[in-house]
Amino acid sequence: MFLTLEEINVIYGKKEGRVHALKDLCLGIEEGEFVTIMGKSGCGKSTLLNVLGAIRKPTKGIYKFKGKDIGEMRDAGLAKFRNKNLGFVLQNFALLNDRSVYDNVSLPLKYMKTGAKEQRKRVGAILKEMDLLNKISKYPSELSGGQKQRVALARALVTKPKLLLADEPTGSLDEETGIQIMELLREINEEGTTIVMVTHDKEFANYGNHLITMKDGRIIKEE
């Protein structure tokens, strides 16, 4: 198994304000899968991505990535784990608006302490793949939504991650652009990157080969 979640529970807040966002959730994902998650707003999809992204430690439960227990890692180890293995794509693009496309895409490489030459090579290659080479010194505000999401994808992929986590990557895009992004994701998946994507769109969910439906912090359907 590529990654496993065993009886994951996430509880936000304390006492009256408590929200039990994930309830005894179990999940296994094989390498190379394209997992899509559907479910009503507030059912815990983003929380699940937070756990998979090693950003939030589950209140209870075990998260293993390639057999390694993520719960045992400390802050610096987790940061390194994220940097090396994970890429994120979010609905709001999560780009640094005060930095150029190049600086945005090269950011993960800085945390990897990649040399300057290597950085330039890899950023150039991924931007070419995303058809963004001509935007290299532009700022996010000068780009269209589809271009922004491609910059985010470039940034997520520049480190060649094993797992790409996407939270409604098409949520802020029109249908046509959404389809473009989905095609890109399909390509990336076909090249071997495992993808876990949250979406509201049933059609886009069908891009996946492992479909999950959630309700109230639990998985209610898996196909």
Added chain:
Amino acid sequence: MKMIHWEHIIEIGLKNAVMFSMLLILITINFSLTGNIAKKNEESQKVENNYKSTYGETTFYWMTEALKDQEYYNYMEGDSNGSSYKKMTDLLNELWNEKSFQFYTCNNQTLILKGKMKDIFLEGYEDGDFSDAVKTENGKDISMVKSVQVSSGFFDCNNIQINSGRAFSKEDYLYTEGKTIPVIMGKAYKDYYKIGDILDANFIMEDMKMEVVGFLEDKSFFLSYFENDFVSLERYILIPAWNFSDKSEFSKMATLTQLNGNIKANQGYEELSEQINNIVKKYNSKWQMNIEDPNSDSGTNVVKKYQKMTSQVSNQFNILVILIMIFIVISLVINIFSILEKYKYNFSVELLCGAGFWDIYKESMGFTISLILLGNLGSTLYLFINDSGKNSIILVDILSIVIVAIMAVASYIHIKRMNLGDIIGGEE
């Protein structure tokens, strides 16, 4: 991930240049202020310690001769064989030599010098009323200056040191007519006189020549009965109290004035008064000495008054340093936390890209430490130029370290509570 992303810190600094500069100026000024006050405090502490080591816990009393008119007349004119004068000098010597208390002559006396003296040396200059202190006599200017006639105990009891030249010798305490009188001058005179200079003087209506033999240390003070206070000797001329070889009118008068002085004693006022009266009665049962207890009213106890004042100063100093520290910390917390909030989104993005909590913490602390360090450097430079001393600079360093430590804890808590992970799914 060990390295600090200084480029991020510099970027944050540049993007918030106004806030950064304002904070920097604020910190520099406050640090400089602290260092400055520290210097002042150190000085006042030094003065206090000086008082304590000089005067300790012992009590001072004032003594003045209080001969009735008739007795004074009898003493000056009455006895042709000089037996009264002999008794008076014996009394004076017994008091000077007494071991169960220490009496020294300390007699503020106007000294008249030929010529026109600088204003600062004139009698009454400190009170702003010295118009009468320069007169013309027989077509020549004469000046009235401040002097104290002292016996040897004066130097020990007030811990007075000679800066240059020499102290009074045994010889100097002997008077023969026509002798050149050695005098020691306060520090302020040093700009105008040198050792060996001869002054044309008139002291208790007697013309005499005086020779400058020494100058006093800069911060010399003495307990003055006249002022009921510590008085700086800076502008005083010290004249030795004498034993006389003759029995002129001058020596009689001077002997009497030499009974004016201070008594350092551990016994209480009652016991001391009785003791002195008994000594005086041995020589003449009608003579009287006036003993005053400046401590009877704690408000006029100058030693205690000064101790209280200096301890107040150092209390206020401590409070002030703490207030300045709180002020700096609050300013930093408000401003740096607002910067953190402003950069929350950026930090979240960095988190997704592989930054850890510590990377973000280091960026924030790097910003804080840069500020404190630059402020520290600026104020150290200021204090150095102003010659504020090592201790002021060390205090500012300690203050910097304490502030950085407080900020380290506060920033840690703040960043932990920022929930940077909310960037995923935080929109819905």
